[in-house]
Amino acid sequence: xxxxxxxxxxxxxxxxxxxxxxxxxxxxxxxxxxxxxxxxxxxxxxxxxxxxxxxxxxxxxxxxxxxxxxxxxxxxxxxxxxxxxxxxxxxxxxxxxxxxxxxxxxxxxxxxxxxxxxxxxxxxxxxxxxxxxxxxxxxxxxxxxxxxxxxxxxxxxxxxxxxxxxxxxxxxxxxxxxxxxxxxxxxxxxxxxxxxxxxxxxxxxxxxxxxxxxxxxxxxxxxxxxxxxxxxxxxxxxxxxxxxxxxxxxxxxxxxxxxxxxxxxxxxxxxxxxxxxxxxxxxxxxxxxxxxxxxxxxxxxxxxxxxxxxxxxxxxxxxxxxxxxxxxxxxxxxxxxxxxxxxxxxxxxxxxxxxxxxxxxxxxxxxxxxxxxxxxxxxxxxxxxxxxxxxxxxxxxxxxxxxxxxxxxxxxxxxxxxxxxxxxxxxxxxxxxxxxxxxxxxxxxxxxxxxxxxxxxxxxxxxxxxxxxxxxxxxxxxxxxxxxxxxxxxxxxxxxxxxxxxxxxxxxxxxxxxxxxxxxxxxxxxxxxxxxxxxxxxxxxxxxxxxxxxxxxxxxxxxxxxxxxxxxxxxxxxxxxxxxxxxxxxxxxxxxxxxxxxxxxxxxxxxxxxxxxxxxxxxxxxxxxxxxxxxxxxxxxxxxxxxxxxxxxxxxxxxxxxxxxxxxxxxxxxxxxxxxxxxxxxxxxxxxxxxxxxxxxxxxxxxxxxxxxxxxxxxxxxxxx
Numbered sequence: 181x182x183x184x185x186x187x188x189x190x191x192x193x194x195x196x197x198x199x200x201x202x203x204x205x206x207x208x209x210x211x212x213x214x215x216x217x218x219x220x221x222x223x224x225x226x227x228x229x230x231x232x233x234x235x236x237x238x239x240x241x242x243x244x245x246x247x248x249x250x251x252x253x254x255x256x257x258x259x260x261x262x263x264x265x266x267x268x269x270x271x272x273x274x275x276x277x278x279x280x281x282x283x284x285x286x287x288x289x290x291x292x293x294x295x296x297x298x299x300x301x302x303x304x305x306x307x308x309x310x311x312x313x314x315x316x317x318x319x320x321x322x323x324x325x326x327x328x329x330x331x332x333x334x335x336x337x338x339x340x341x342x343x344x345x346x347x348x349x350x351x352x353x354x355x356x357x358x359x360x361x362x363x364x365x366x367x368x369x370x371x372x373x374x375x376x377x378x379x380x381x382x383x384x385x386x387x388x389x390x391x392x393x394x395x396x397x398x399x400x401x402x403x404x405x406x407x408x409x410x411x412x413x414x415x416x417x418x419x420x421x422x423x424x425x426x427x428x429x430x431x432x433x434x435x436x437x438x439x440x441x442x443x444x445x446x447x448x449x450x451x452x453x454x455x456x457x458x459x460x461x462x463x464x465x466x467x468x469x470x471x472x473x474x475x476x477x478x479x480x481x482x483x484x485x486x487x488x489x490x491x492x493x494x495x496x497x498x499x500x501x502x503x504x505x506x507x508x509x510x511x512x513x514x515x516x517x518x519x520x521x522x523x524x525x526x527x528x529x530x531x532x533x534x535x536x537x538x539x540x541x542x543x544x545x546x547x548x549x550x551x552x553x554x555x556x557x558x559x560x561x562x563x564x565x566x567x568x569x570x571x572x573x574x575x576x577x578x579x580x581x582x583x584x585x586x587x588x589x590x591x592x593x594x595x596x597x598x599x600x601x602x603x604x605x606x607x608x609x610x611x612x613x614x615x616x617x618x619x620x621x622x623x624x625x626x627x628x629x630x631x632x633x634x635x636x637x638x639x640x641x642x643x644x645x646x647x648x649x650x651x652x653x654x655x656x657x658x659x660x661x662x663x664x665x666x667x668x669x670x671x672x673x674x675x676x677x678x679x680x681x682x683x684x685x686x687x688x689x690x691x692x693x694x695x696x697x698x699x700x701x702x703x704x705x706x707x708x709x710x711x712x713x714x715x716x717x718x719x720x721x722x723x724x725x726x727x728x729x730x731x732x733x734x735x736x737x738x739x740x741x742x743x744x745x746x747x748x749x750x751x752x753x754x755x756x757x758x759x760x761x762x763x764x765x766x767x768x769x770x771x772x773x774x775x776x777x778x779x780x781x782x783x784x785x786x787x788x789x790x791x792x793x794x795x796x797x798x799x800x801x802x803x804x805x806x807x808x809x810x811x812x813x814x815x816x817x818x819x820x821x822x823x824x825x826x827x828x829x830x831x832x833x834x835x836x837x838x839x840x841x842x843x844x845x846x847x848x849x850x851x852x853x854x855x856x857x858x859x860x861x862x863x864x865x866x867x868x869x870x871x872x873x874x875x876x877x878x879x880x881x882x883x884x885x886x887x888x889x890x891x892x893x894x895x896x897x898x899x900x901x
């Protein structure tokens with residue numbers, strides 16, 4: 181017996197045959213009652229009934245639904261967060277996004293997106309909120325680990341790759357739109373920024389992912405130029421819809437992502453997430469006051485329905501089984517990504533790679549060497565069923581050696597063949613934050629009570645759940661990361677960590693330091709005391725195995741820094757984690773260092789190899805609207821290696837900016853011609869008066885380099901006149 185197709189099913193079939201999804205969506209929304217249209221404007225769950233559950237692990241147990249209209253068969257969408265994996269159930273915990281940004285590997289990131297998309301569908305979600313692409317303005321930002329780096333081009337390409345992978349199985353959501361790069365005061369801060377800096381620095385990566393076809397955009401909590409992002413006509417209509425032609429739907433960030441029902445609808449925010457809250461209890465008054473109208477509501481609902489119709493063929497496929505969660509293939513991918521992300525910062529005397537056959541005693545020191553430490557404990561937390569620590573990985577890789585461990589006792593390093601020190605941060609030091617600067621002033625936005633009929637529907641849905649995920653044994657002990665992390669108060673390691681490094685280095689000349697962090701760490705106080713330093717990140721559930729693979733030479737160092745490590749914190753933009761007002765300009769990262777004449781301690785794009793790599797010669801020419809630059813990547817060593825050829829371009833005296841990159845694998849002795857192409861539109865400047873892009877004319881300086889500011893790179897000048 182077959183069921184009668186719903187109106188949505190019929191519309192989806194017509195779209196599959198070539199019908200216009202926008203027109204079909206309009207016809208469907210026209211069949212909705214006023215109550216049904218209003219229902220689609222926010223999440224489907226009651227606020228108070230679910231809030232307590234979310235704080236006790238519910239964020240990891242079920243999806244957050246919205247915009248379902250059962251009478252017409254409109255399925256709505258079911259949200260799950262990210263970005264280091266699916267946050268529902270015992271899913272694969274991949275390395276954090278910043279670590280994956282260090283791979284500079286678009287194909288790898290796309291494969292990770294595919295794996296996440298499969299796991300997302302397996303747990304019943306259809307929308308993945310894990311494409312986080314806010315540029316790293318300052319390394320103290322608490323949620324730096326959730327994005328890919330400091331450069332808009334690099335961040336945009338990585339985010340587009342993740343989007344491509346996810347959207348083979350589900351819908352992706354890019355966040356947090358826009359200028360979100362402070363954590364402690366994210367609910368209160370107003371960012372003042374000029375139009376040129378906004379369009380040239382803080383928006384291009386979002387535009388790249390919109391052009392990739394992302395289904396949804398999530399707004400940021402903060403305000404930009406005096407208007408909350410969740411109700412900013414400039415961002416949501418002028419930029420997103422009118423300038424970029426975005427055809428998906430816009431959702432708010434969680435709970436406090438908007439302040440006013442009517443203005444948010446009028447500005448272009450389609451769905452308030454995740455609860456029936458501000459709009460559910462304030463929309464009628466907003467309509468009566470003329471703050472929005474029914475046509476604007478209809479338009480918002482049409483955005484959602486049209487997107488669901490476009491993705492219906494993908495979302496209507498049979499869901500993968502739960503066996504896909506943390507499956508062997510996905511664990512192997514997590515291990516591959518962790519190994520590819522590690523950045524070798526120092527390797528004096530060629531200490532690395534270690535020869536396993538020559539190791540009889542290995543001392544592993546540091547409080548983080550034997551603990552589960554996957555990163556932030558908030559919305560990006562993943563309930564990975566297991567996590568391989570650095571100590572676990574080394575012991576598994578060296579069954580014939582004595583691998584000893586002490587948390588803070590450097591004495592075990594004396595006499596060992598090698599000492600490996602694992603230091604850095606945890607979710608207590610950096611990550612998502614709700615604390616004193618958080619939500620007390622927003623209490624008025626919370627509803628007095630839930631609607632009884634919505635609570636009854638919610639409770640019935642929970643009771644009918646076939647499978648409820650439980651926290652894994654040995655997993656995180658919290659449900660959501662409230663009052664943890666936040667913006668860092670220092671860019672250096674803890675004093676006891678630095679003292680431990682010094683003591684171990686004094687006891688053993690063969691000392692390797694592994695840094696666990698989500699962004700830059702200033703290491704100038706001790707880095708010259710040790711021969712080897714590896715930025716190993718929050719490396720995911722297989723990170724310990726991957727670290728052993730790297731240290732023992734089973735894989736080659738492939739990572740390149742996705743940010744600059746400055747020589748001094750004063751070389752960075754001003755950052756006050758308690759500020760409620762901030763001014764952003766066009767200068768941060770390697771651009772600011774170059775403009776101010778400061779050399780980085782470790783530059784953007786930098787990373788060492790176990791072999792000898794170089795770039796030989798360079799040429800560049802204009803071909804139509806593209807510049808094509810070529811060089812020869814050479815491996816003159818006796819091990820395979822990976823080079824990341826980075827294209828930088830500058831106009832006039834301005835600092836050079838990244839405009840392209842190519843990753844190339846080289847066998848020992850191999851030389852390979854590498855080509856990097858980029859459109860001249862990447863060089864355009866924003867004309868504030870015309871509110872449009874202005875093409876660049878005149879000489880453009882192009883260089884192919886191994887990192888920003890590479891002294892071996894000689895620019896070629898091309899005249900665009």
